[in-house]
Amino acid sequence: MLPENMLKLGLNRSAIRELFEYGKKRSEEIGKENVFDFSIGNPSIPAPDCLTNALKELLENEDPVLLHGYSSAQGDAGVRAAIADQLNEDYGAKLTADNLYMTCGAAASLCISLKAVLLPGEEVLTFAPHFPEYKVFAEGQGGVFKAIEADREHFQIDFEKLEKAVTEKTRAVIINSPNNPSGVVYSRETLEKLAALLRHKQEEYKREIYLISDEPYRELVYDKETEVPYVPAIYANTIVCYSYSKSLSLPGERIGYIAVPDCVKDSRNVYASVCGAGRALGYVCAPTLFQKAAAMCTGKTADIDIYRKNRDMLYGGLKNIGYECVKPDGAFYLFVKALEENAEAFCENAKKYELLLVPGDSFGCTGYVRVSYCVAPETIERALPAFGKLFEEYAAGGK
Ligand SMILES: Cc1ncc(COP(=O)(O)O)c(C=O)c1O
Structure with missing residues (x-):
């Protein structure tokens, strides 16, 4: 007999890790550049x-x-x-x-x-x-x-x-x-x-x-x-x-x-x-x-200017398309209102456009999705049209 709570934690991977693994598999199938993986908060800039x-x-x-x-x-x-x-x-x-x-x-x-x-x-x-x-x-x-x-x-x-x-x-x-x-x-x-x-x-x-x-x-x-x-x-x-x-x-x-x-x-x-x-x-x-x-590095950080540019490009881009989101002052995430009540269903649908987004449910907040922008700027540039198509699908009532 094993402790049920530990077994459950080990068997049910976190939603973020699950998506991260999916992204790796999908990259092997269609090429990394075609997968817009916004799942994990892994810094995208090198150590200073x-x-x-x-x-x-x-x-x-x-x-x-x-x-x-x-x-x-x-x-x-x-x-x-x-x-x-x-x-x-x-x-x-x-x-x-x-x-x-x-x-x-x-x-x-x-x-x-x-x-x-x-x-x-x-x-x-x-x-x-x-x-x-x-x-x-x-x-x-x-x-x-x-x-x-x-x-x-x-x-x-x-x-x-x-x-x-x-x-x-x-x-x-x-x-x-x-x-x-x-x-x-x-x-x-x-x-x-x-x-x-x-x-x-x-x-x-x-x-x-x-x-x-x-x-x-x-x-x-x-x-x-x-x-x-x-x-x-x-x-x-x-x-x-x-x-x-x-x-x-x-x-x-x-x-x-x-x-x-x-x-x-x-x-x-x-x-x-x-x-x-x-x-x-x-x-x-x-x-x-x-x-x-x-x-020996007290007071220093990696070059966070790249995150600032990513934030501006992604936030500006998503707002232009019509998404609702609070402008983030820090960290490297955007919390965006899903286009349907069920954020898990919305994230599943976003995968159709190779967009990997994390449902807000695991953050204790339904109806939203987390988008990590610690990614290469090109990923954001290439992903914005996909976000656009996803938005159009909902606007046209296709979902
Ligand atoms: C809010 C918050 N707290 C704690 C952690 C854990 O960080 P660490 O890698 O230093 O253990 C994270 C990691 O993403 C985080 O986002």
Whole structure:
């Protein structure tokens, strides 16, 4: 007898992975250039030169035994200090190495943070549309997952719904700004309102409610005026989950960190619980080589200008055709209204035009589809006529 929940997770691949595999198969059949694969959030631009140079330097100059060996469980002290310095410079964060815990990417950051704060049966809230794995991660750590629908006009927080959803069992609220899949960025004002509500609920229920800020897209914003505020400065009980997967185009290398700032209530114990959760989950340590390489690239990103151009071309193109979509301020996704109520049926139909789109259902939001624009610009150029044909089919009532 096997645990049913684990078996189910393993047997039912995620909708995104399923489509990604379909895209690979279809590319073999009709050629990669004829498949418009907008399914997965795999960065389409290479890691920056600083990363390649850092790796070369490390491989040439560092003792290989140390470089490929275990680091301290919480990560190399020099690496953590370098990251803390950068966060202090960027945000006035007041962090030291002791506030940071190196992880194998944001997925690990989230699982470890949730395990560190959740008692069995406590609630984890987030806002739909949301990264589908939040449910898996929260339930995997013994939590009860609840997604609150965001307002469908702007995909911002619906505070009335949030007010009603927080209970005496709520332990954590996950936010993700810039957002996957909507591309929406929470303004300082929104975060202040969220902080006020959570502070009020903490008082009411006499318990800590942690804001888990999932920030793999922190630097991926495209307009100068878009601010991505440092969340712990707005809400004290914030745990930051960061990853270099997107900012340095390194998703396969599995590197990120958790920040537990001193402003978190009882922060030394929360940090210790993070270390314990990492241990219990068997992480041992994050990859040493990539800890060091990432630390040598603090403050740098891959060339995100390409994503900006892609966003403008795809958003402009789809709006011109007649599709409805909120303009994304960050990340590399568009969340587009499907042309029929059933987004799964719509995505199935889009395959006729070789368009691979992900139904919003797995993001907890029906009637929409996610389009990942971390693709070659030519893919967007070639795909726009296909989007046009799909639109015409619905306009003509062919569907
Ligand atoms: C919102 C969000 N959180 C977490 C992750 C996991 O990222 P990582 O590759 O760093 O584990 C992703 C990956 O796409 C994501 O979009």
